[in-house]
Amino acid sequence: MPMELLKYGLRRGHRPYGDIPATPDLRKRYDVVIIGGGGHGLAAAYYLSHYHGISDIAVLEKGYLAGGNTARNTTTIRSNYLTLPSIEFYREGLSLFENMSQELGFNVMFSQRGQLTLAHSDAAMRSFRLRAEMGKHAGIRAEVVDARTVQTLCPHVNMDFGGQHEVLGGLWHADGGTARHDAVAWGYAKRAAEKGVEIHQRTEVTGFGITGSRVTELHTNRGTIVAGQVLQAAGGMNGRIGEMAGIRLPIRNFPLQAMVTQPLKPFMDILLSSSNLHTYLVQSSRGEIVIGGGTDPYQLISTRSSLPQKEALATGALQLMPFLHNVKILRQWAGITDITPDFSPIMGASPLQNYWLDAGWGTWGFKATAVAGKRMAETIATGRVPDLLTPFALARFERFELLNEMGATAAGH
Amino acid sequence: MKIMTCPVNGPRNISEFQWLGPVHDASEATDENLITRLFHAPNPMGVLREWWRHTPSSTVFIAERNLITDEILRTYLQRPDADKPQMNP
Numbered sequence: 001m002p003m004e005l006l007k008y009g010l011r012r013g014h015r016p017y018g019d020i021p022a023t024p025d026l027r028k029r030y031d032v033v034i035i036g037g038g039g040h041g042l043a044a045a046y047y048l049s050h051y052h053g054i055s056d057i058a059v060l061e062k063g064y065l066a067g068g069n070t071a072r073n074t075t076t077i078r079s080n081y082l083t084l085p086s087i088e089f090y091r092e093g094l095s096l097f098e099n100m101s102q103e104l105g106f107n108v109m110f111s112q113r114g115q116l117t118l119a120h121s122d123a124a125m126r127s128f129r130l131r132a133e134m135g136k137h138a139g140i141r142a143e144v145v146d147a148r149t150v151q152t153l154c155p156h157v158n159m160d161f162g163g164q165h166e167v168l169g170g171l172w173h174a175d176g177g178t179a180r181h182d183a184v185a186w187g188y189a190k191r192a193a194e195k196g197v198e199i200h201q202r203t204e205v206t207g208f209g210i211t212g213s214r215v216t217e218l219h220t221n222r223g224t225i226v227a228g229q230v231l232q233a234a235g236g237m238n239g240r241i242g243e244m245a246g247i248r249l250p251i252r253n254f255p256l257q258a259m260v261t262q263p264l265k266p267f268m269d270i271l272l273s274s275s276n277l278h279t280y281l282v283q284s285s286r287g288e289i290v291i292g293g294g295t296d297p298y299q300l301i302s303t304r305s306s307l308p309q310k311e312a313l314a315t316g317a318l319q320l321m322p323f324l325h326n327v328k329i330l331r332q333w334a335g336i337t338d339i340t341p342d343f344s345p346i347m348g349a350s351p352l353q354n355y356w357l358d359a360g361w362g363t364w365g366f367k368a369t370a371v372a373g374k375r376m377a378e379t380i381a382t383g384r385v386p387d388l389l390t391p392f393a394l395a396r397f398e399r400f401e402l403l404n405e406m407g408a409t410a411a412g413h
Numbered sequence: 414m415k416i417m418t419c420p421v422n423g424p425r426n427i428s429e430f431q432w433l434g435p436v437h438d439a440s441e442a443t444d445e446n447l448i449t450r451l452f453h454a455p456n457p458m459g460v461l462r463e464w465w466r467h468t469p470s471s472t473v474f475i476a477e478r479n480l481i482t483d484e485i486l487r488t489y490l491q492r493p494d495a496d497k498p499q500m501n502p
Contacts, residue, residue, distance in 0.1 A: 239456055240458065250453050250454075298432035299432075299461065300483055301456070301458060302483060304483070306415065307414065307415075308427060308428055397452045
């Protein structure tokens with residue numbers, strides 16, 4: 001008995017169990033190469049291998065699996081956007097989270113607890129009315145609520161009656177929720193790998209070989225590979241990767257910072273956000289209060305945090321919940337976002353025939369992990385961009401058909 | 414605390430400054446360049462010339478800043494060949 005565990009571990013033929021296989025050798029050719037081993041790229045690999053019978057796939061990740069913006073976002077899942085194409089797209093995205101744990105056999109801890117965005121000004125209330133009506137039109141649950149309902153939904157919030165940031169009301173989005181970001185990526189990676197998808201970590205794309213209007217080769221730090229189709233899903237590095245492929249993307253980089261407190265008893269069962277204060281709060285399943293906000297106020301291609309931005313987050317959090325003043329910050333971080341001029345993503349075709357874009361996800365990408373992966377997989381498998389994605393084409397900037405989601409994104413997440 | 418040097422008021426806390434976006438040459442504002450001028454803002458992995466404003470004194474000036482290191486290389490008052498700053502970068 002005492003040696004039982006050792007015997008078990010050392011027995012002949014014992015194979016240690018791991019969800020994600022170690023990085024294999026890079027082969028010479030793949031049907032599909034996905035640049036970026038974050039949530040979006042892994043989801044696309046999953047849907048290609050499970051729904052479209054394409055499993056000769058290499059996912060190339062410069063760093064470690066899902067270590068970029070998939071690991072750094074603050075896990076808000078919602079669909080209360082402003083424009084019809086966005087609401088329809090994110091609505092499908094949200095619905096895929098509802099049975100994701102079952103589908104992947106992997107607990108992504110989806111918690112559909114509802115999101116409340118506070119208004120501290122008449123202008124914010126007006127914009128909420130528009131978003132609520134657009135939401136109802138598109139069949140999602142979004143409604144404007146008054147101050148009393150705010151107090152019922154979230155009794156802890158400081159209403160600041162008569163103060164500078166008096167809560168006038170809010171936008172209640174009952175469909176909103178949160179999920180564990182790492183688990184989403186790991187679940188997709190595990191199930192894709194089961195179908196033979198190769199996940200190559202620490203494999204950086206360094207250039208492309210382009211013949212005519214096709215990508216023929218990808219140069220990496222581990223050798224050159226030939227790809228039938230290429231999907232670019234490189235998060236904060238999307239602008240740079242596009243540039244390497246000769247594709248000019250309307251992307252600028254801004255850091256996005258967040259932090260979490262020590263774990264507290266569960267007290268907040270909604271996602272709380274304030275569009276005026278550019279701050280949002282959510283209590284994770286571990287009890288930590290995740291505090292996020294808007295991006296840094298100026299362009300930067302860096303994951304360094306800054307004190308002014310953390311102070312702004314803390315100030316917003318303490319305005320909403322002054323009783324958090326003695327709570328300690330446990331961790332803080334920053335990610336590099338790829339912001340587009342209209343705060344909507346760029347999905348679909350590129351100027352190259354076999355090169356597909358899943359870019360410009362800025363601060364709003366996590367909630368779309370599943371739907372972007374699913375629909376980009378469909379695009380690659382069929383060679384046709386689905387109707388759901390066509391409004392998000394790169395060409396919209398040339399046609400001045402922008403999808404302005406600045407108000408529904410910049411402060412709301 | 415991060416310090417920026419205002420060409421008029423000297424070194425001040427970065428919180429006193431407002432970023433107004435990249436400097437564009439006046440020659441960019443042509444019909445042919447409209448899409449680029451509107452949507453393809455520069456995002457170099459290196460030095461960017463950009464407009465800033467020292468808010469308390471409303472001094473608008475140009476800074477050269479490294480977008481990777483966030484190092485502010487130099488700040489100076491507007492040159493006559495540059496167009497006006499964007500108010501909504």
